[in-house]
Amino acid sequence: MEGFIRVSPKELNLSLTLVCGQCFRWKRRSKKDNVWFGIIFNHVFELTQNINSLKVNHGDDGDSVDSSIHWKLLNSSNNKTGKAAKRKKLSQDDISNLLSDYFQLQVPLVDYYDKWSKIDSNFNSKGCQLPGIRILRQDPIENLFSFICSSNNNIPRISMMVDSLCSTYGQQLFDDHEFGTIYNFPSISRLCEDGVESKLRSLSFGYRAKFIHQAAKTIMSNDAKNPEKWLFNLRNECYEKAHSQLMSLPGVGAKVADCVCLMSLDKHDAIPVDTHVWKIALNDYLPHLKKNKTMTDKSYKEIGNFFRSHFGPYAGWAHSVLFTADLAKFKKLLE
Known part of the structure; x- marks a missing residue:
């Protein structure tokens, strides 16, 4: 079709x-x-x-x-x-x-781009060259476990890990002539099975193997009959509660929790702060934070609150445009 x-x-x-x-x-x-x-x-x-x-x-x-x-x-x-x-x-x-x-x-993205461009010259110079960046509304299960894999990692290697996770514990969906057999994302119950941690370690997941297995078991303990429901129900909670609940899971810190809130739980003003966003905040918006050698919990929250007050209800979307502009593969385009 x-x-x-x-x-x-x-x-x-x-x-x-x-x-x-x-x-x-x-x-x-x-x-x-x-x-x-x-x-x-x-x-x-x-x-x-x-x-x-x-x-x-x-x-x-x-x-x-x-x-x-x-x-x-x-x-x-x-x-x-x-x-x-x-x-x-x-x-x-x-x-x-x-x-x-x-x-x-x-979501009327062009209207938001226009609004953000009028209030922010930095966004105006970058956003106009990077139109049409939308936040995806993903499956919270795939979104969560993919970002547990993202810790101290880069996009190509995260992609390899996610593919490996699917081919090892997912079910076959389709055979493609170019990319081979395609699998669905594994269920939480499958990631709870005995031997998952050791198997993932053998597949070069490192310490993330333990977090994936333990996070799945923690979610299962919240709702053994329908563990996926627990994650989807966070869409109905306020940002603060959803963020807190996610951080109760092994391997989920503030940044990963914000990624899941923004990209699958309908929290449009969630602001994931990684090294790119930290640098953007210091150079373009909050220079007084340069006195800090590293990012603290306090400065993390300050950056998120600044973006929310500055860009409004869809601040997470504006943040993602600036984040994309800072990625090496797009800097050449901007230059």
């Missing part, structure tokens, strides 16, 4: 959104045609955005470019996937709703 979603490249830029460190299982099939291969809630997709449409200036109306993304559903499994899973026929509307939810297309 295939179709189109109508969206301006200023509202959604796949070549930026899918590689800026939010998720780790999207792969670029073709740079020339801007074709992407990935998984959304166990549905395997190929997404294509006209590469010419990405060259539009931020102030253009977009009428002269292709303002749509072509999607192709490569499997049709339900959310309890596996070879033996019953197939569920999805309609065009089902797919459109799924993609709209995943990319949060209800």
Whole structure:
């Protein structure tokens, strides 16, 4: 099954959104045609955005470019996937709703870019060159365990770890001619099984192996019958409570908790502060923090509170644009 979603490249830029460190299982099939291969809630997709449409200036109306993304559903499994899973026929509307939810297309991104550009010259100089960076609404389970893997790590290696986690403990979804067998993200119950820590250590997960296993067991202890529900229910809690609950899990500090809050729990003003954001805060917004040799809990909270007061309810989205601009692979584009 295939179709189109109508969206301006200023509202959604796949070549930026899918590689800026939010998720780790999207792969670029073709740079020339801007074709992407990935998984959304166990549905395997190929997404294509006209590469010419990405060259539009931020102030253009977009009428002269292709303002749509072509999607192709490569499997049709339900959310309890596996070879033996019953197939569920999805309609065009089902797919459109799924993609709209995943990319949060209800958020008027261009309006926010304009607002942030007017109040912040730093954002204006960078955001105009990096249009269409959206926050994805991901599966909290995949989001959480992927970011446990992110500790002291880089994006390519995190991607390798996540792929390894899926191929070892997930169920088969699809066989692709280029990327091989594709698996779903493993369930919490599978990550609780005996031997998970030692197996992941043998796969070079290091100390993260222990955190993955222990975090899964902690979640399972909260709701043994439906452990996934505990995570999804955090969407209904306030930011402070969701953040606190996540930090009760082994291997989850303030930054990882903020990543999950922002990228899968609908906390749009969550501000993950890593070394990139710390540097941005010191150089562009809070120079008085330079007196601190390292980031403290107090300075972490100060940076988050500043971004929230400065950029407003969707501060986490503005923060992600500035974060992306600081990534080495995009600095050349800005220069």
